[in-house]
Amino acid sequence: MNELRRPDARPLYVQVEAILNERIVSGEWKSGQAIPAEPELAAELGVSAGTLRRALARLEQRHLIERRQGRGTYVSQQTSQQALGLFFRVRNFAGKPVRPESFITGVTTGPATPEEAARLRLSPGEAVHRIDRRRHLEGEPRIAERIALPAALFPGLSLPLAPKQLGAEIYVHYRNAHGIIVVSAEEDLSAASATEEEAALLGCPVGAPLLLIERVTFDAAGRPVELRVSRLDTRAHRYAVEIV
Template sequence: MAGQDDATTTVPALLPLYAQVKARLVARIQTGDWKPGQLIPNEFALADELGVSQGTVRKALGEMTAEQLLVRRQGRGTFVQQHTPESMLFRFFNFHDAVGEPISPETLWAKARVCVAKPAERSRLRLAAGAQVVRISRVRGHGGRPFDHETIVVPHDLFPGLAETPEIPNTLYDHFQQVYAVTVTGGEEKLDAVVAGEREAGWLDVAAGSPLLRVERTMFSFDEKPVEWRLSVCAVANARYAVRLG
């Protein structure tokens, strides 16, 4: 299969042909050859360049669109997905209020520092001993009250200068893509019901012993590379965690 990226992209030959094509096209996003918001060549041009059928390219592009790496715009073509604060909040923040409206939290306070990764952070982010991380602590609110406290940990080598940012962005994943060329492609979450201790009560302005929801999240970039570990505690007395399945 011919193509300008063949020399730099190794694809297992045992993969179905469309999956090989997909891997090569994903690599173009990963390496920055295709940039966020860029219009990509059409199916005919890609099929001709890669020496495969149009149907093979269509299937590869279809999977990339389903994974939100690409977006198709009627009458305009197919573009590399560009993260925005709104799209990232809608996609990755799953809380709704008592009447079912999405909650859009705003940062009340945040602080960040560079430090040596703790053992748990090294494990989640697959870092070597002694690696540095950026650790962010922040409280976000909704409806005039604190809603969640987050401890966010990211590898310092991926995000140099983040701790010195004058104002930590309310939504980080679009910032990661636009400033650091790191695209978050997905993640996993684990949820636990917990009760507020004195520290959590102070953060969230609730009584000690109040029920909280703890959310542990690991986010990945390409090739399942972990780029963020986040631990949140949320005051959910008037909120619901809602996800759409299928």
């Protein structure tokens, strides 16, 4: 109960949600682990069963915990395999999914551009973190990528820097370090010519056609949490879409 401090203008169930969120984000409650039974937890926090249940419902709605029929409530897992399967649509010419290797080439923080602000629904000039990555497919550099994240959602962003590999694990990092679970995305696809910088990064001629993928990623509340702009060299790969 020492965590529930007055004065705090927020409703009690929101404060409880924040406390439990922190336990998940900090790793005190680990991925895949069962959380304490509700009566025990309510007693520990000194809140009513109703308040606790409301806080848990919000965590469940954010996909941070999941209830399993008759077996209790568990901290959700988000594995890199799940994230890759959902979000990474690149195939080689044999139609096989490929697993990217990612190398971070820079991390900076600065005011959002008008484009970033619009896509991430930020006020003009709000701070964003930018992560630049080069991604390899089947051993060759094929993707030049910039990820922009609202700094308010990713306080003290800390990432293992280059040359450490970091692939779809970045979504696992959002979850483990910042409590943000990505559940959906909208992508706009177009074609663009490689700039000098992109050509150097990807080993292609200046002006070579690249597949430009602009992705906005959303959490369970429908809040945009990431803008990701990727340039894919399609000399040996395709972006696959299934329409059913």
